Amino acid sequence: MRVLLRRRDQLVCQQVVELVTDYLDGALSRRDTRRFEGHLRGCPNCTAYLEQMRVTIAETGRLTPEDLSPEAREEFTDLFRAWQRDDPDS
Amino acid sequence: MSIALLASPPRVGTRPVRGVVNDASMRWNDRPRVQAMEPDTELLARLRAGDESAFLALVTRYNPSLLRLARTFVPSDAVAEEVVQDTWIGVLRGVDRFEGRSSFKTWLFRILVNRARSTGVREHRTIPVDPTVPAVGADRFDASGAWAEPLVPWESDADDRVVAATWAPRLRQALDGLPDRQRDVVVLRDVEGMSSEDVCDVLDISEGNQRVLLHRGRSRLRSELEAEFGAGRR
8 A cells, every 4th residue: 555645735644654664764755754754743653653663673683593403403514514525625 | 655666765775774773782682692693704704714613603693584585485394495405505615706795695595596496386476465455454543544542652661671582482473474575575674684775686676666565564563563562561
């Protein structure tokens, strides 16, 4: 649901939530960025929404890899050693 | 939104998000593995010198994302594992020729995508993204398009490590439940922190398409976190 922005209309909340990723990526035009930020200044709910999206993104970025299982570790160790045997120059 | 998509996005575009992620990781002191992490370039240098532990460190670091991504291209976990193994063989064979013009990460995921595509087995992937799925359900808004109920801010609890630890399993689950193409983009952009240019390059999609997929994926993750934890955060 991409939102068609008309020149003078005020953004409503339902449009703002569709623009968050474009906003965070700096992909909104300067005018749309101003309208987006203008809406946020007057809207605690959309401000909370943007913060929730930021937390979601940050938490996704904090997902740390689990340790390799002992089997996987063994498998990749074998793979490495086989490669070294076949390719002794490397 | 056609206006914004036509305008060429400023180069600094990816910064705000990356900034958020970085700020967040600095605030949190419970990621010793990340903070102590040896840079890829150093691991690569050790790998070139034949250091087995450097290879295992890279495998540990990237295997979960490689598997997640591979699984969206091929029909089974078993085939995905083969593709990932094949990718690491490609890394070992190519590491001496890798010149570092792209980041290791971009190179690695490009190898994966090429291998996955060349298995030629896939095709549950053709389901298009439903363009009408909104980021937030229409029932959450009133007739004027304003929020019908006040939204509960999360930020106060987000500093609580215990909460974060509770979130991770739910978030992993939600990530694995995303439609394939959305998952590809979210894994590369938000889990791996790659730039939108690199993601477009690896997945061979347009910038606009990439952003729509990212938006759908992130919005869905947020709403699943809200459904799971939102009520308790008042």
